[in-house]
Amino acid sequence: MHGRPRKPSKPEDEAASAAKAQKLRALQSQFLHNHQNNIYTKEAVELSAKLLEINPESYTAWNYRKLAVEHYLSLTHSDSNPESLNSIFQEELTVAENALRQNFKSYGAWYHRKWVLSKGHSSVNLELRLLDKFQKADSRNFHAWNYRRFVAPLMNRSEEDELKYTEDMICNNFSNYSAWHNRSVLLSNLLKKKADGFLLKEKVLPEEYEFVHQALFTDPDDQSGWFYHLWLLDQTVKVDSPLLVSSWPAHGYDLMLLGDSCPSSPFTSFHSDSGTFPLVLYFNQAVEGVNSSTVSVDCELNTIKDLIWKPLSANNSQTAQVWVTQLNFIDVEPKAYPVEVSLGHSQGIISSSGFHYNHSRFAFRVCVQPVENGSAKRLGGDVMLWSDEKFHIYDAHSQESSPVISLDQLSIQNNHETTASEWRTEAIAKEIDHFRELLSLINCKIGKLTLARLLMAHDTMICPSNKTHFKEVLELYGDLMKLEPSHVQYYKDEHSLVLLQQVTSSKESLLNHCFHYRNLTSSHIGNPICLRLNNLSLSRVGSFDKLLWVQMLDLSHNELQSIEGLEAMQLLSCLNLSNNVLCSFTALEPLRSLKSLKVLNISHNEIGAHSIDTTRYLCSSPVSHSAGSEWNPGEIINADTDVKSYWEAYFILKDLNLTQLDIVGNAISDEKFKSFLIKILHALKWLDGERLH
Amino acid sequence: MPLLFYHIRPEAIPKTRYLMGELAADKHVKYIISIEKKKDNFESVVMEHLRMNGAYWGLTTLDLLGKLDAMMEVLFVGGFAGNIGHDPHILYTLSAVQVLALFDKLDVLDIDKVSNYISGLQNEDGSFSGDIWGEVDTRFSYIAVCCLSILHRLDKVDVDNAVNYIVSCKNLDGGFGCTPGGESHAGQIFCCVGALAITGALHHVDKDLLGWWLCERQVKSGGLNGRPEKLPDVCYSWWVLSSLIMIDRVHWISKEKLVKYILGCQDLENGGISDRPDDAVDIFHTYFGVAGLSLLEYPGLKAIDPAYALPDDVVKRIFFAHRHCRSDLSLARRRLLLKLAVVFCN
Ligand SMILES: [Zn+2]
Numbered sequence A: 001m002h003g004r005p006r007k008p009s010k011p012e013d014e015a016a017s018a019a020k021a022q023k024l025r026a027l028q029s030q031f032l033h034n035h036q037n038n039i040y041t042k043e044a045v046e047l048s049a050k051l052l053e054i055n056p057e058s059y060t061a062w063n064y065r066k067l068a069v070e071h072y073l074s075l076t077h078s079d080s081n082p083e084s085l086n087s088i089f090q091e092e093l094t095v096a097e098n099a100l101r102q103n104f105k106s107y108g109a110w111y112h113r114k115w116v117l118s119k120g121h122s123s124v125n126l127e128l129r130l131l132d133k134f135q136k137a138d139s140r141n142f143h144a145w146n147y148r149r150f151v152a153p154l155m156n157r158s159e160e161d162e163l164k165y166t167e168d169m170i171c172n173n174f175s176n177y178s179a180w181h182n183r184s185v186l187l188s189n190l191l192k193k194k195a196d197g198f199l200l201k202e203k204v205l206p207e208e209y210e211f212v213h214q215a216l217f218t219d220p221d222d223q224s225g226w227f228y229h230l231w232l233l234d235q236t237v238k239v240d241s242p243l244l245v246s247s248w249p250a251h252g253y254d255l256m257l258l259g260d261s262c263p264s265s266p267f268t269s270f271h272s273d274s275g276t277f278p279l280v281l282y283f284n285q286a287v288e289g290v291n292s293s294t295v296s297v298d299c300e301l302n303t304i305k306d307l308i309w310k311p312l313s314a315n316n317s318q319t320a321q322v323w324v325t326q327l328n329f330i331d332v333e334p335k336a337y338p339v340e341v342s343l344g345h346s347q348g349i350i351s352s353s354g355f356h357y358n359h360s361r362f363a364f365r366v367c368v369q370p371v372e373n374g375s376a377k378r379l380g381g382d383v384m385l386w387s388d389e390k391f392h393i394y395d396a397h398s399q400e401s402s403p404v405i406s407l408d409q410l411s412i413q414n415n416h417e418t419t420a421s422e423w424r425t426e427a428i429a430k431e432i433d434h435f436r437e438l439l440s441l442i443n444c445k446i447g448k449l450t451l452a453r454l455l456m457a458h459d460t461m462i463c464p465s466n467k468t469h470f471k472e473v474l475e476l477y478g479d480l481m482k483l484e485p486s487h488v489q490y491y492k493d494e495h496s497l498v499l500l501q502q503v504t505s506s507k508e509s510l511l512n513h514c515f516h517y518r519n520l521t522s523s524h525i526g527n528p529i530c531l532r533l534n535n536l537s538l539s540r541v542g543s544f545d546k547l548l549w550v551q552m553l554d555l556s557h558n559e560l561q562s563i564e565g566l567e568a569m570q571l572l573s574c575l576n577l578s579n580n581v582l583c584s585f586t587a588l589e590p591l592r593s594l595k596s597l598k599v600l601n602i603s604h605n606e607i608g609a610h611s612i613d614t615t616r617y618l619c620s621s622p623v624s625h626s627a628g629s630e631w632n633p634g635e636i637i638n639a640d641t642d643v644k645s646y647w648e649a650y651f652i653l654k655d656l657n658l659t660q661l662d663i664v665g666n667a668i669s670d671e672k673f674k675s676f677l678i679k680i681l682h683a684l685k686w687l688d689g690e691r692l693h
Numbered sequence B: 001m002p003l004l005f006y007h008i009r010p011e012a013i014p015k016t017r018y019l020m021g022e023l024a025a026d027k028h029v030k031y032i033i034s035i036e037k038k039k040d041n042f043e044s045v046v047m048e049h050l051r052m053n054g055a056y057w058g059l060t061t062l063d064l065l066g067k068l069d070a071m072m073e074v075l076f077v078g079g080f081a082g083n084i085g086h087d088p089h090i091l092y093t094l095s096a097v098q099v100l101a102l103f104d105k106l107d108v109l110d111i112d113k114v115s116n117y118i119s120g121l122q123n124e125d126g127s128f129s130g131d132i133w134g135e136v137d138t139r140f141s142y143i144a145v146c147c148l149s150i151l152h153r154l155d156k157v158d159v160d161n162a163v164n165y166i167v168s169c170k171n172l173d174g175g176f177g178c179t180p181g182g183e184s185h186a187g188q189i190f191c192c193v194g195a196l197a198i199t200g201a202l203h204h205v206d207k208d209l210l211g212w213w214l215c216e217r218q219v220k221s222g223g224l225n226g227r228p229e230k231l232p233d234v235c236y237s238w239w240v241l242s243s244l245i246m247i248d249r250v251h252w253i254s255k256e257k258l259v260k261y262i263l264g265c266q267d268l269e270n271g272g273i274s275d276r277p278d279d280a281v282d283i284f285h286t287y288f289g290v291a292g293l294s295l296l297e298y299p300g301l302k303a304i305d306p307a308y309a310l311p312d313d314v315v316k317r318i319f320f321a322h323r324h325c326r327s328d329l330s331l332a333r334r335r336l337l338l339k340l341a342v343v344f345c346n
Helices: A011-036 A042-054 A059-075 A082-102 A107-118 A127-137 A142-154 A159-172 A177-193 A201-218 A223-237 A403-417 A422-441 A445-461 A470-483 A485-503 A507-511 A585-593 A633-638 A641-645 A647-653 A671-680 B025-038 B042-064 B090-102 B111-119 B138-150 B159-168 B186-198 B207-215 B235-246 B255-263 B283-295 B312-320 B331-345
Strands: A244-248 A254-258 A269-271 A276-288 A295-298 A320-328 A336-343 A360-368 A391-393 A514-517 A529-532 A552-554 A574-576 A599-601 A660-662
Touching: A011 A042, A011 A059, A042 A059, A042 A082, A059 A082, A059 A107, A082 A107, A107 A142, A127 A142, A142 A159, A142 A177, A159 A177, A159 A201, A177 A201, A177 A223, A201 A223, A201 A422, A223 A422, A223 A445, A244 A360, A422 A445, A445 A470, A445 A485, A470 A485, A485 A507, A485 B207, A585 A647, A633 B312, A641 A647, A641 A671, A647 A671, B025 B042, B025 B283, B042 B090, B042 B283, B090 B111, B090 B138, B090 B312, B111 B138, B138 B159, B138 B186, B159 B186, B186 B207, B186 B235, B207 B235, B235 B255, B235 B283, B255 B283
Parallel strands: A254 A269, A254 A360, A529 A552, A552 A574, A574 A599, A599 A660
Antiparallel strands: A244 A276, A276 A320, A295 A336, A336 A360, A391 A514, A514 A529
16 A cells, blocks of 8 residues: 555544445455356446456456457357447457556556457557556556557557657656656667668767756756666767677786796796696676687697687576686696687677677787796695785886786787777767766766766776876765765775776786785795785775786775675685675685685685675575576485585585685684584685694 | 464563664564454455465564464464455465465475466466466566476476566666566566576676666665655565665665664554555555565564565575475365465466
């Protein structure tokens, strides 16, 4: 019951209500009697109409009327005049209309009308007049709008005419989200079909921007135009075909596959005990169809053939933004091997909206080093300590290759895709001006938020950018946090993502976060770089496309409650997530794909402290049924009680080869849980700083 | 026509005085029970066809309040006779299955019959009709997927196709409508996101876009509306919140303000929760208010699962426990429960 005041009922009201109830009950039981006995006399059918007029939601009565129609149709011979057919259906339309007058949100009544029209015996010409009436009375009635979308094609009304209708509705009152919505549906259809006058986005979109400005600038607090504007922005920025944004190894890399000796650059060296390393492809959007026939990897070694590509997706979907395969260099002659990767030479890599990847290629070299005897033990032998004094800022040599430089080389490769055609940058620049002007007149949330989004879109399109707007955007999100405290966490998440984009945008800024880890007992210069992004108030992580090379990562002392996207960092072997606000093991789902992970610190989080798990459905689990799920139903039902009560931990950790785990300071971490961990983690040597035997 | 008779000792409910800003749990328990007595007013007759949903709303609320055990004396006494005359519809099937799951009595169902009924409603394009008359709506997709999953019979339908249809109802604002092109609406979004969650297909959702749309449903008073520029309403605490939780974006709204709003919609005198402060209460909003508070981790309430809309321990029991062999129910009780089953799979 919506919108009825709470008041003590008066005795006379109760009496009236009881009398009405009695009448309705009598009507209802008489109706049910007719329905059960298939009685379709004139009186019986009229009785159902009466019932529906009082209670349009009585769905069984609508069903009864359909049966009655079918009954009458079976009596009417095909040669009987169309008049009588017509009048049968006309009666139904009238009953539906009367019911809608009573309750214009009645599902049953709207569907009954649809059912009658779909029989094809009634004229649809009156439908628009009826709709006009209902849409005037309540311009947001989504039943009426749905019905309109059903009726318009039946009447052969063009999408252009319907587009005009939304324009009229909006001009009448711009605060009509339903009309804006319908406009976005119609317009995207017309653009997709490349209909007359809708062939070129650069013609259509600027006009739409003008149109939506009227709504946004008249009342910036009214949400009706917000989402339409965001959609236009997306239409402006988006290029149809998927792009490769980065890879590991990146184009031009000289990858040192280490046996033992010191590498020239810690950015490009990789130690592998097994002689294999991952090849990672990072696209700008989720794609499917990455396999050995759409991606060829050419190298003189014939161990690199028929590669198996794995999508890095949480629930076994065959669509993913990041794909990985393993390259095998076991027992090969120590020397340099050039490798060339060529994508999309045969069609098959497709985005979720159906666009094909265009052909591109990149190349790198793998230098296999000889393995010396008596090679020292690497990480895992000693306990790894994350304390500050163990880290020394990395002193880069000037001519050293850095991952950021390689990235630029890759983006040059992609340049023929021309992500930034002129009209797009022009449109964005124009919008930036408009919103700056708006903000000079009025301090409003949507103005700041949109400006922040526009500036980031601008920076992304003009790449490599001479002038970036990170500082201004970060300030805007800072303002928004103060302006609207109830959504502070949304702005904080956005702020975090922009901050990471800033950090990873240049070699200089990245090097401020690069450290050497140095243990007293083993002083390997060959130890990889540790990227330290601790103490940055990050509530979310991103920019993974620029962090594929990272093997040690410190994200401690932030405000992370999610590590979505971290699965792309396939080289990670040491990860510190301590002192964040991770709430459950399912939030660590990305770790499942990190097969190199050895050292993990998740101490001082909130695992086990919450009754509601917000990431349960983002990974495959016993309660969701993703295709090809690793859960076999018997496994969990027949598992012992420990596995049942700790199924999330079991699911995330069981396939990892962790040698060191820190979990102290979480609600879940008691002795019972720790002994469970020791049971399932066979390679574990250190738990919460204590050596296991 | 009464649905439920409760055998409950009145003294079992402690008398407490409540202040604003506290959940009046015992009042709400009393209110739910009292609905039984108000069977003769006009509204209860108008709502008669929703009886199965009403049972689900009332009983789930009691369970979340920790009062279901105290009421295992709930008897289903002939309450469904008057209901049997209504036609079967998928809307009522789900409520019945949920109620049986609540009591751990799914074994009284002829599971093949129920799942055949549901799978028979799937159309070529993957969508589901509500009944034989063919109305199509993503609400029915959710119900079908949720029911079949609870019954461990999801293999009876074409899940990929069901997912494809739901994805075809995705809008440019990240939300979902009833049918392709239909406007985004929080209730509809819950159905689509819930069905995608249960089928392990949430990768089809643009979580940031939808998350922003959903978090913008919170209005100044702290309450949530169901579409832009609409009034807040307690029932959206469920639809919006559960969707935000399933896509891990619930931290984007202010939980404190929402808790305050829901508590402010209580009738502190007579129990029950309404859509907005000082409106008339009903069982529907009482359920959504309490379920919303459970999602917000309000102290003292059992946790509810955002996709199945059932208490967490019930969901765990469904998926982690050995299936029971025919239960220890008395014959009389089983017969009564079977009557309930008849309502929707005749
Ligand atoms: Zn409501």
